Amino acid sequence: MNQEEVLTRLKEELEMPLFNGKIEDKEYSEEEYQQLKADLVRYYDDYVRNVEN
Template identity: 70%
Template sequence: MTPDEVLDRLREELELPFFQVKVEEKNYTEEEYLQFKADLLRYFDDYVRNVEN
């Protein structure tokens, strides 16, 4: 999948219609996409939620 498709899918799955993130210019496999999504969620949990607490 292309970087634009990755971004569109993230917006839909995370329910964040205006979400923007820099996505490397390459074709992504399903496994790479899932890893990318997991990394984003881990980053959010580790850094963003820690600021709230």
């Protein structure tokens, strides 16, 4: 997957249509994509959700 495909897939899977993250312009394997997605979810849980509470 290229950068554009990864961003499109993240927007769909995370249900964040306005997400506009900055990621490296390279080819991503499925494993790299899953790690990137897990990191974003962890970041959201650790920083964004904690601010809301």
